Amino acid sequence: MSTSAQIGVTGLAVMGRNLARNFARNGYTVAVHNRTATRTRELVAEFGHEGDFVAAETAKEFVAALERPRRLVIMVKAGDPTDAVIQEFAPLLEPGDMIIDGGNAHFADTRRRERELREQGIHFVGTGISGGEEGALHGPSIMPGGSKESYEPLGPMLEKISAKAQDGAPCVTHVGPDGAGHFVKMVHNGIEYADMQLIGEAYQLLRDVAGYSPARIADIFRTWNTGRLDSYLIEITAEVLSHVDAATGKPFVDVVVDQAEQKGTGRWTVQIALDLGVPVSGIAEAVFARSLSGHAALREASRGLAGPKPAALDEAEAAVFADRVEQALYASKIVSYTQGFHEIAAGSAEYGWDIDLGAVSAIWRGGCIIRAAFLDRIRAAYDARPDLPSLLSDETFAREIAAAQDDWREVLVAATRQGVAAPGFAAALAYYDALRAERLPAALTQGQRDFFGAHTYRRVDRDGSFHTLWGGDRSEASA
């Protein structure tokens, strides 16, 4: 068996297969392996002309085919299947070898695996890979964690197969140690959920309040895609909305069951944000909106509840409204990314990863699902001020969100008056208004907590903690 393969991929479902092809197309000799060997044989038979593949029928053959230090990419389902594959291969590896996990693993699992394998001298590189099947084949955005030493031999290979931003830069960087890569991929997916929810709300408002057809809304999204909202998600939204269902001749979007599913990475983003104390309200509303859509019986039982039915505007008003929706969408998008980057910064501080937010936004400029011109602006903001407290502190974004104020609020007035749910737009504006408020009702919350739980409070005019004797003479005591 040849020992010439510079990289190996085990797990040849579509993502794994396409990643192996991508490596081969870029000149690497790729060892390929799959639990059911037929898939391995099929890959080589169908795509063997694309480059050098070494088909391995067993784990032993697969490891034997890899040059030292061995680089072994696992592309299997997150969770137990990943642990099973690690347990199968780790005993066959030697110190200095590395296992790269390209699945959507939970970063806590990656931290555990990295720690366990490090004791055997094996590098474990939890790696976010974004861009779906097309991305895996033609160039994804790649978010490797793991040790710096592992990135030395691996980085150039990933840079070769990754997507390239418009300036030619590879959309890959060493995100940080242990689980940093999978953490950043998780937040990428959370932002993806928020982006998709905001686009969905913009669509529903244009449908119900402007009274536009899916085809007309598709044209509006195409126009928006030539401006500051230029992005993969806006681009594909226009394609989805302009698609006509062949079986019925109806707009495709009208024949799809309106219950959104989710594999879980957006949910993780919110769960971890709760633990870190980071308000990712836009991402949370996107996750909850998907969950709500799935409660069919509850929605059926609620259908007759009192509330306005949207009444479409006239042509002139609808055109004005559509422009307002673009402003609201853009402003809400800035808030969602602000929240997502806040979570990355908080995770980096919590786990000591020292993540470079500018570098993360740079590798999201191409290949990934949230790829957008917008990310170039975020990179510029962080490159100008690496210690930027929030994207909203960047003067360009602050100026743009200031210009969007009136329209953003008008859109929410219309949504409220017309009874069109816009939780993403509303959460973004509420976050923005809370951030800039002089005083928050949290003062009252502290008073209530002290009243019923003697949980104490701090005062604005002197240091220390205090408690009021609510059940007695209401005098105040230092706690």
Ligand code: 6PG
């Ligand atoms: C990507 C995508 C991908 C995601 C699937 C399903 O970055 O390529 O985000 O990782 O898992 O698209 O996502 P949901 O089922 O969670 O919507």
